[in-house]
Amino acid sequence: MTSADAAWLQMEEPTSLMVITAVLWFDGPLDWERLTEVVRERLVERYPRFRQRVVKSGLLGTPHWEDDPGFQLEAHLRRTKLPAPGNRAALEALVGESMGTSLDFSRPLWELHLIDGSQEVGGALLMRVHHVIADGISLARVLLSLTDEHASGGAGRELFEEEERNPGTLVRLLRGAQTVVGSTRAAWKRGAELLAEPIQLMDLAVEGARGASAMSRLLTLMHDPPSPFRGPLGVEKRVAWSSPVPVGKVREIGHGTGSTVNDVVMAAVAGMLRRYVQARGQAPEDLRAVVPVNLRPLSEPIPRELGNRFGMVFLPLPLGLGEPLERLWELKRRMDRLKRSPEAAVMFGMLTAAGMAPTAVERVAVEVMRKKASLVLTNVPGPRRPVYLAGAKLSGVMFWVPMAGRLGLGLSIFSYSGHVTLGVAADASLVPDPRELVQGFEAELTAMAEAVKAAGHSPLH
Template sequence: MERLASVDAAWLRMEEPTNLMMITAVLWFDEPPDWERLKAVLRERLVERFPRFRQRLVEPGGLLAAPYWEEDPAFELEAHLGHAVVPPPGDRDALEALVSQWMSTPLERSRPLWQFHLVDGFGQGGALLVRIHHTLADGMALARVLLSLMDESAEEHFTPEPPLQEGPSTPGWMKWVRGARAVASGTRAAWKRGAELISEPIQVGDLVRGGARGAAALSRLALMPSDPPTVFRGPLGTVKRAAWSDPIPLEEVKALGRAMESTINDVLLAALTGALRRYQEERGGPVEDLRAFIPVNLRPLDAPIPRELGNRFGLVFLDLPVKEVEPRRRLRELKQRMDALKRSPEAALTFGMLGMVGLAPAAVERAAVEVLAAKGTLIMTNVPGPRHPVFLAGTKLAGLMFWVPQSGKVGLGVSIFSYAGQVTMGVSVDAGLVPDPHRLVIDFKDELRALAATAGSAPA
């Protein structure tokens, strides 16, 4: 039995029927994966490495009782693996509809909080749908977990070291070190295959600041007004929709960043900001500046993932200059705002706040989440992947997309993932607020073209 960490408890209690606290990913292939080999990889690299994938969460009654993890006595790997079928014609629209359906379906709370579906009927190779509750880990940690399932070639197959025999007198710290070392053998190597760090505008070292900056950041959070009403805000329903773009060559985004004296992250955020402007215009609503919640990883990337996983990230609040019409000026203003956030301890403060609300009574946490969620309109996550193609159970991974959950009354999530020299942008939306998520994807690519035209280097 292990008590649930306060930050993880905060994410558990944020779940509502209108916003499930679940990270969803879809991986697709050019040829069908071998089902039996895939099961062996999941057992070996997921279930046996990370205890959370064979533990269930117990939520005892009582005002002061805290949730805790325990081994599921009835755990069976097959109970978390399933098959799904994409109906004809088996194109991406059909796969998006299937992902949307499962994104709107809660996980079974009486079992370990995860599920994989092998999807047949999509293209020539099928897909793999992954759903994992946010309580287990944050998006960056789970991205590293998924990468640890991969190999660098079709023939390679990782064989774990035999477990060390531990007697009853083995100190707890030694068990932890051995466990961390075992996990490092796979996940650290997978991460160092060449993750393209386009996602983390703020690193751990940037968070060590003086008390004056901490006080200023806390004051900014306290005085920050709520976001204005737009077509992206309103009552939420239980139906979610997912959509994603065709791959975008990463080298073109890099070249655009060099031409505009900006980072890749700045360029992608500027394109998103322009897309939000276009969408508001297309829907006939007022064009308003919006605020985005951006997760910031607080773990060193060169350290192994702890066997216990968990959430270790904060949030920064980025004001997007949506009202700015001219793409170059919009990028310049966005870069200035992002550079200012890099010098702020805001992410560390929000991480501490989440830990505190996780210890508070549920009613207090709900009120705090509502106040926090009112300050922004969307969550924007950018996660790096390997620079070169990788293989899952001997099958080459053609592409991957993921979505993190929104909390409170936030109904729009934007995710960007880079893999093998390509960038893919995806959205998850509340179907009642944004009935046409593909429009946002199209607007995003149109804004990248507009930026490139402004820089005099329009991509093909």
């Protein structure tokens, strides 16, 4: 097991499970027998991790994988009855309940539920996979590799929405991350005495990656201010997601302001959080989001061993700005600056170091996230065209990574078939009704479109 993967085992806590959750809903019911065969052929037989369990070593030993001698596919595939009234709210409640339930570490760390009894959707799937197996982007690709281009079958090539970015940015981040990994391993060979000096270990981990200034920035960031999203966590989680928003609607706002689709959606998220804070009588202040950055090109085949290959950046969301367009332009400026930063590679190095040093460095990495950010924000690209699973047409997808660092709010943006959906996962003690946030997101997109029109910009010219 790589050190970066092992780090996600060490961050597991009862109130903060390191489990990636996906829910898929369909136009019609799924055939159980056909679904079972698809999972067997394209998941279990293709990727060994889904047949293996984690074996934890001693205090300083790295955990490792071993084949589960008693593996049975049927133990990981379950049929679940959706409680009445069988609508989306009931499905959201079921997904939220699952987020507070840990996986069984005596066997492979994943499970798939076929959910029956939904009236608003023809069928639904709930999949839970521990982060130690792979990162969110890789698992999204794995999950969508189960789908076909046609109802009759025939898996098609991957058709993911590429993130709008300078192609050179990913190359620079990937090279930096590779340097970080090499330097971290070299540092570890110097001996266990480095455990007593976590800062020294992290300094060595980022040599050659332009990481000194980025590391300094991470460690000296002011703590995020108090907000409704910060506080002690409980076991109970709750989720909600928006109605799919046509990408064309978002793109019109972007055309009118010189912004990308991603800029617009992120700005809408900032406005949504501002609305929520104001509704509770608090003055909105900027909050930081931990944003995972994929370090494995989408053109690169997924390795059979899967694993984690991503970094993280801290994005300050401009909640303090009251005008929607000002918030959008400031958000775009901050995003552009982060794209040129080695911060993602530095955080990859910190996670690698955390996996090597089970106590000191892991504690530093978690504290950086807990104190200096208020939420996790992910953006996962999906297929551009409709796809099918076990003969049923996929209508929508939502995907959440763990709220690492003892954070209480996770936001996910998923693009699929020309639409964007926002999902909210939250600690129930902090955000009792995540539907309020979803409504704020939808209202903020409308407000941004009206602001573009009022400012005299023409979205199409």
